[in-house]
Amino acid sequence: MKCRRCGHKASIxxxxxxxxxxxxxxxxxxxxxxxxxxxxxxxxxxxxxIVVAVSGGKDSLALWDVLSRLDYNVEGLYIGLGINGGIxxxxxxxxxxxxxxxxxxxxxxxxxxxxxxxxxxxxxxxxSSRGRGKPCSVCGLTKRHIMNRFAIDKxxxxxxxxxxxxxxxxxLFNNTLNWSTGYLQRQSPVLESTHPGLIRxxxxxxxxxxxxxxxYALLRGIQYIYDECPYAVGAKSIYNKALLNRLxxxxxxxxxxxYLAFLKxxxxxxxxQKGESNIxxxxxxxxxxxxxxxxxxxxxxxxxxxxxxxxx
Amino acid sequence: MKCRRCGHKASIxxxxxxxxxxxxxxxxxxxxxxxxxxxxxxxxxxxxxIVVAVSGGKDSLALWDVLSRLDYNVEGLYIGLGINGGIxxxxxxxxxxxxxxxxxxxxxxxxxxxxxxxxxxxxxxxxSSRGRGKPCSVCGLTKRHIMNRFAIDKxxxxxxxxxxxxxxxxxLFNNTLNWSTGYLQRQSPVLESTHPGLIRxxxxxxxxxxxxxxxYALLRGIQYIYDECPYAVGAKSIYNKALLNRLxxxxxxxxxxxYLAFLKxxxxxxxxQKGESNIxxxxxxxxxxxxxxxxxxxxxxxxxxxxxxxxx
Numbered sequence: 001m002k003c004r005r006c007g008h009k010a011s012i013x014x015x016x017x018x019x020x021x022x023x024x025x026x027x028x029x030x031x032x033x034x035x036x037x038x039x040x041x042x043x044x045x046x047x048x049x050i051v052v053a054v055s056g057g058k059d060s061l062a063l064w065d066v067l068s069r070l071d072y073n074v075e076g077l078y079i080g081l082g083i084n085g086g087i088x089x090x091x092x093x094x095x096x097x098x099x100x101x102x103x104x105x106x107x108x109x110x111x112x113x114x115x116x117x118x119x120x121x122x123x124x125x126x127x128s129s130r131g132r133g134k135p136c137s138v139c140g141l142t143k144r145h146i147m148n149r150f151a152i153d154k155x156x157x158x159x160x161x162x163x164x165x166x167x168x169x170x171x172l173f174n175n176t177l178n179w180s181t182g183y184l185q186r187q188s189p190v191l192e193s194t195h196p197g198l199i200r201x202x203x204x205x206x207x208x209x210x211x212x213x214x215x216y217a218l219l220r221g222i223q224y225i226y227d228e229c230p231y232a233v234g235a236k237s238i239y240n241k242a243l244l245n246r247l248x249x250x251x252x253x254x255x256x257x258x259y260l261a262f263l264k265x266x267x268x269x270x271x272x273q274k275g276e277s278n279i280x281x282x283x284x285x286x287x288x289x290x291x292x293x294x295x296x297x298x299x300x301x302x303x304x305x306x307x308x309x310x311x312x
Numbered sequence: 313m314k315c316r317r318c319g320h321k322a323s324i325x326x327x328x329x330x331x332x333x334x335x336x337x338x339x340x341x342x343x344x345x346x347x348x349x350x351x352x353x354x355x356x357x358x359x360x361x362i363v364v365a366v367s368g369g370k371d372s373l374a375l376w377d378v379l380s381r382l383d384y385n386v387e388g389l390y391i392g393l394g395i396n397g398g399i400x401x402x403x404x405x406x407x408x409x410x411x412x413x414x415x416x417x418x419x420x421x422x423x424x425x426x427x428x429x430x431x432x433x434x435x436x437x438x439x440s441s442r443g444r445g446k447p448c449s450v451c452g453l454t455k456r457h458i459m460n461r462f463a464i465d466k467x468x469x470x471x472x473x474x475x476x477x478x479x480x481x482x483x484l485f486n487n488t489l490n491w492s493t494g495y496l497q498r499q500s501p502v503l504e505s506t507h508p509g510l511i512r513x514x515x516x517x518x519x520x521x522x523x524x525x526x527x528y529a530l531l532r533g534i535q536y537i538y539d540e541c542p543y544a545v546g547a548k549s550i551y552n553k554a555l556l557n558r559l560x561x562x563x564x565x566x567x568x569x570x571y572l573a574f575l576k577x578x579x580x581x582x583x584x585q586k587g588e589s590n591i592x593x594x595x596x597x598x599x600x601x602x603x604x605x606x607x608x609x610x611x612x613x614x615x616x617x618x619x620x621x622x623x624x
Contacts, residue, residue, distance in 0.1 A: 176488050177566065177569075177570050177573075178569070178570075178573055179570075179573035179574050179576065179577040179582075181577050181580070181582045184582075239562065243555070243558070243559065246555070247555065250551070254489065257489075257490070258489050258490075258491075261489075261490055261491035262491050264491065265491040265493050268493070269584055270491075270493045270496075270583060270584055271582060271583065271584070272581055272582055272583070272584050
């Protein structure tokens with residue numbers, strides 16, 4: 001197969017786009033597509049101060065790389081979760097982020113959960129009633145809280161994450177199976193700030209398949225952590241991804257069209273703004289000052305309060 | 313496993329309801345559940361004249377049986393599609409309906425498409441541009457038109473169909489993958505008449521799994537056609553059903569909760585009434601007098617007109 005642009009040997013073939021490209025034209029294509037998506041969804045501009053949350057995985061490091069090459073003002077944020085102490089998942093993932101930042105001469109901000117909260121994620125999870133023993137719920141809640149607070153405190157304009165199309169579609173699929181109306185209303189390539197304590201969020205890779213971000217990282221020679229988080233084994237999101245992968249094999253482009261049709265329906269006003277999770281009606285948490293959908297402490301502060309009470 | 317009601321040997325175990333029942337209590341359960349669903353969704357009453365569309369398959373014959381035993385005023389309607397002439401799919405399916413009607417001493421109305429339209433479904437399909445050679449689209453359009461017209465002309469109050477949970481969920485899944493907003497707005501256990509030429513429709517079996525209606529038919533000794541329609545091979549609905557069956561195996565109750573959560577979201581007003589397929593804004597077809605979402609001839613009349621023009 002030959003590159004559509006130059007006729008040299010193609011490195012990747014994207015069936016859903018009917019597009020095969022060589023290494024150089026693929027890297028160029030990812031850049032121009034990312035720029036297009038940033039513009040299409042009005043995510044941010046070259047004047048904005050951007051922080052990208054990096055996990056050490058291919059998506060977030062590739063995103064940092066792309067945004068740097070597109071000359072955006074971007075820094076990294078790594079959150080140390082304390083997963084598997086020692087030479088562990090968290091230690092390895094942090095060192096991939098540090099190596100990348102050094103090579104790029106970019107600034108990496110680091111927040112270590114156990115310094116912030118006197119607890120690692122597995123410890124917090126053991127002491128919390130959330131998630132029935134699985135740390136994923138506690139981890140998600142904590143990361144969202146820390147990322148938001150860090151970005152607000154440091155005065156960034158926007159927080160970006162490396163969610164790819166496969167991530168977005170797995171989330172959409174789960175929210176649709178449950179008809180979680182609040183989550184369906186909120187799922188979007190860009191989430192506006194609707195509260196002074198809520199950072200604007202954007203997902204510039206939301207329309208790239210996972211294999212496309214992986215191919216980018218590989219062709220750019222980016223070193224990243226291959227392993228899944230050890231706690232992710234058996235997670236519903238991984239089950240849903242496997243099911244959706246089968247669907248994609250049988251109907252190439254199915255994921256992309258599912259996601260785009262969802263965004264179109266939403267844009268055309270198909271969903272009402274009813275329901276408990278209306279992001280336009282946020283309250284302020286009396287403990288942390290952050291945004292919350294409830295009246296009183298936010299879910300993160302309630303979890304921490306409960307864990308601390310249990311330890312007295 | 314023992315029957316929850318009487319302790320005798322169970323004939324069926326319904327994991328999603330955590331309920332095992334013997335033959336007698338299962339048949340009783342299907343009756344009482346159907347009555348409950350008819351009441352819950354305000355489908356029809358004992359004063360209504362009901363016509364049930366029967367295909368010769370297990371669902372529609374079981375539904376006719378259940379409604380008769382619940383003392384509703386119900387007659388059958390069989391539509392002969394002319395599929396595989398001779399001792400064929402249509403001939404066999406018709407004879408199952410006739411046998412059932414004779415045994416039950418119930419009235420079966422028969423409409424043969426080739427007498428109404430001078431064409432069988434496969435012939436119509438060959439001459440039509442709909443469905444790209446597959447007759448399923450032409451068949452669905454024609455059946456819906458004939459059922460509706462028959463029920464309106466004969467003055468019935470409601471048309472009921474044997475759609476089971478697996479059917480409804482496969483349709484819902486497809487409409488969700490495509491975010492077909494018009495279809496999502498309309499999919500419902502009961503469709504009110506919003507036009508004088510549109511019959512009220514109801515699906516009393518919409519909350520029974522296919523295996524539950526099959527078990528009912530089997531335990532009641534109802535003779536029905538086992539074969540799928542020969543044209544259904546490779547249909548998207550069958551692909552979707554297989555995918556959803558895998559999901560159900562891994563997460564028992566997943567289909568039911570997907571469907572119920574959808575109905576709840578809808579009832580709570582999650583979907584707006586925007587979009588092209590607003591059933592509350594129906595027009596009248598100048599050719600047949602039936603309802604249509606467009607201005608001008610309805611889709612059925614347009615198809616017939618085109619086929620007739622092609623034959624001149």
